[in-house]
Amino acid sequence: MAANGSIDYLARDGRAYITINRPDKKNAMTNAMLDQLMDGYDRAEADDDVRVVVLQGAGDDFTTGHDLAEVGTEYGETTLDAKGRPRKPSQRARLLHDKRYIERFERVFKFLKPTLSLVKGYCLGGGLYLAEASDLVIAADTAKMGHPEQKLGLSGAAYFAAWEMMALGPRKARELLLLAQVWDAQTCLANGLVNKVVPLADLQEAGEEWAERIVRLPRDGIVMGKAATNLAMDSLGISSQFAYGPILHALATNVRYEADEYNFMKERRDKGVRSSNHEREAFYDKKEQE
Known part of the structure; x- marks a missing residue:
């Protein structure tokens, strides 16, 4: 593992195991790690022997999402005007960054092969987006999932708001976002965030069982099935979140704080x-x- 974390990749028996490896920081991901993550999905999609991607976190957690140390400077350093006063980043800089950021989650969402996330411990913010972008999610009973980053002032401007409304229903989706609560595993199961919950000790075995079922399917069938899923998401309007998401997020990060x-x-x-x-x-x- 690199000093600032790494994304580990292992292809074996029809599976591509992608592991977020920064356990000392609860697998919080830097921009560099997010780029490495996309490289892993590219490798898996190009490998004809890979029929399913298994995404997991090292240590006790899945991932707490984007490293907060990078949040707030992602639009570039503050510039100064002619009088030496700080200027906010431009909307064009905000939109450019947010477009590139959401394209990573869209990459997972529209991946051409089935994806399975094995969630344990914290799965927050961008980590929850990765789980939501996956076709299947098995959670350990230690899982804690939510969007506490909404307390930064976003107030519901979430990249996966459309998917969350479809999966959870509008009422529960708004509850998840506006209250910024972190749900336990059973609450996630009851509201449709995960497919099943198992004891932590059984998480890997449960993942292997489902992965094995998928790899026994024909390669063409797997890819065409996923293509059909993506078309269905388009017809339901879910994929529109990747178009409006950057705009709403760029606006939401420009909030004015009162005293x-x-x-x-x-x-x-x-x-x-x-x-x-x-x-x-x-x-x-x-x-x-x-």
């Missing part, structure tokens, strides 16, 4: 990622208790 609101970006700048993240959670927990 009584928690500004994660400002607090992170002044106090660092760990402290500001804890303070963010404490701020919302306090509000819930009042």
